[in-house]
Amino acid sequence: MPGSDTLGLLMQGLNHVTLQSLVMIGVACVLMYLGIVRKYEPLLLLPIGAGCLLANLPLSPLVAEDGMLRVLYDMGIRNELFPLLIFIGIGALTDFGPLLENPRLVLLGAAGQFGIFLTLLLALLLGFSRPEAASIGIIGAIDGPTSIYVSGLLAPHLLGPITVAAYSYMALVPIILPPIMKLLTTKAERRIRMPYSQRQISRRTRILFPIIVTVLVGTLVPFATPLIGMLMLGNLMKESGVVERLTHASSNEIANAVTLFLGLAIGSTMVGSEFLKPSTLAILVLGIVAFAVDGVAGVLFAKLLNRFSGGQLNPLIGAAGLSAFPMAARVVQRVAHDEDFENFLLMHAMGANAAGQVASVVAGGVLLALMGAA
Amino acid sequence: MGIGGREFVVDVQELDADRFEVAVGEERFEVTLQGDEDLPEARIAPAQVATAATAPAAPKTATLPRTVRPRAAGSSLSALAAPMPGVILELHVKAGDRVERGQPVAVLDAMKMHNLIGAPRAGVIAEVCVAAGQAVGHGDTIVRFGN
Numbered sequence: 001m002p003g004s005d006t007l008g009l010l011m012q013g014l015n016h017v018t019l020q021s022l023v024m025i026g027v028a029c030v031l032m033y034l035g036i037v038r039k040y041e042p043l044l045l046l047p048i049g050a051g052c053l054l055a056n057l058p059l060s061p062l063v064a065e066d067g068m069l070r071v072l073y074d075m076g077i078r079n080e081l082f083p084l085l086i087f088i089g090i091g092a093l094t095d096f097g098p099l100l101e102n103p104r105l106v107l108l109g110a111a112g113q114f115g116i117f118l119t120l121l122l123a124l125l126l127g128f129s130r131p132e133a134a135s136i137g138i139i140g141a142i143d144g145p146t147s148i149y150v151s152g153l154l155a156p157h158l159l160g161p162i163t164v165a166a167y168s169y170m171a172l173v174p175i176i177l178p179p180i181m182k183l184l185t186t187k188a189e190r191r192i193r194m195p196y197s198q199r200q201i202s203r204r205t206r207i208l209f210p211i212i213v214t215v216l217v218g219t220l221v222p223f224a225t226p227l228i229g230m231l232m233l234g235n236l237m238k239e240s241g242v243v244e245r246l247t248h249a250s251s252n253e254i255a256n257a258v259t260l261f262l263g264l265a266i267g268s269t270m271v272g273s274e275f276l277k278p279s280t281l282a283i284l285v286l287g288i289v290a291f292a293v294d295g296v297a298g299v300l301f302a303k304l305l306n307r308f309s310g311g312q313l314n315p316l317i318g319a320a321g322l323s324a325f326p327m328a329a330r331v332v333q334r335v336a337h338d339e340d341f342e343n344f345l346l347m348h349a350m351g352a353n354a355a356g357q358v359a360s361v362v363a364g365g366v367l368l369a370l371m372g373a374a
Numbered sequence: 375m376g377i378g379g380r381e382f383v384v385d386v387q388e389l390d391a392d393r394f395e396v397a398v399g400e401e402r403f404e405v406t407l408q409g410d411e412d413l414p415e416a417r418i419a420p421a422q423v424a425t426a427a428t429a430p431a432a433p434k435t436a437t438l439p440r441t442v443r444p445r446a447a448g449s450s451l452s453a454l455a456a457p458m459p460g461v462i463l464e465l466h467v468k469a470g471d472r473v474e475r476g477q478p479v480a481v482l483d484a485m486k487m488h489n490l491i492g493a494p495r496a497g498v499i500a501e502v503c504v505a506a507g508q509a510v511g512h513g514d515t516i517v518r519f520g521n
Contacts, residue, residue, distance in 0.1 A: 347484075
């Protein structure tokens, strides 16, 4: 007859179910639901949800020492490897052509980062420590890998909620931005047509651009060197045209594999004791504030530029100065096209969007420098 | 107008803000204005010879009448041009179709985004100049309207 010890051993799992772990499994299911049914960034939310589910099962060996999720976390999140690898792929997919055709759009990229700094101040007011506040502010970059990179260095214990906020809000770009854009612009402004600029960008310029940006940004903001370096490496490989295989691998196989590892590892950090805190809720709220402020600042700044350009610039493209590439640009195109079916702002919006990509990385580096990160 | 001592009948038709179709005698050219060039300085790039290959060889450059100024895109466009470079994914019209202004004519894939291209005016499609799957540059003609 089995004794009570045997029964206890067999029922070990059941005995270790806690309310916290049940709630976290619920959170995991919500993330998977958002990814699978609502199609919000499924490539990330599904692995994050799965990682969260697996980490919160009772006595999960996956997060024990040498457990797979722990190994993934140690090999790619703690040392910042995964976000950097993803950045090579992003660089290989980003076309800086529209930005080079219209370099003044770089200003819009800078304006799109305003939310970072406002949110940082708000978070400080709410009582978060400085490194925590900076990590929360970086959600305003609307850039997953940058958020992971910065908060991984400054406040690793907030990595879960910050990553979830960054990626969820990225998926909400088409929902959050249009009302802001419409609220802040008049119908006449939304109908400003910007003809496609036909300036041809030479191959030499396209190749020199990533090198010059790397040297420039790396010298001015050393903390941004890893991010900008990898982003521009990917872009250099793409524009050079001589390492087709590496470009392809970076933006496909490597990015895909790393996305899976990254998602699982981030999900595994979402354990009840760390996640089920009022701070998580505050982070989610502050994140959306950061995002909205980015959009507002971008559009208002574009309106200012429009004044100076004698009414040539459609303020809608200000909303594209975010890092969410190319989603933000597409949203701008859609809103403008809804207003006037003959208006095609896509290329200009792509330029602002590419600028936002670079600017968010620089902003991340500036934050790290301000916090004196090691 | 007289060019090199010979008389030509020159007809200029606006296709786009910076593109004009110029008919010199029986031959047709498409003229694209580069950057800030004004019309009088425009160089003719004979991109498409639409009709009558037997017409006399036309001069390579010509001075366009100063009276032609770009008009705001209106209902008198004779063709629909691609607003940006991309690939034509779908065509919703064929020659002979009657379309209303704004009616979807084609889907243009630019920067991996599907853009619906609407008819700039009501009219009858005279010619569809592209095929699905074809890459187009900025300003390439997608369809021509009949008169």
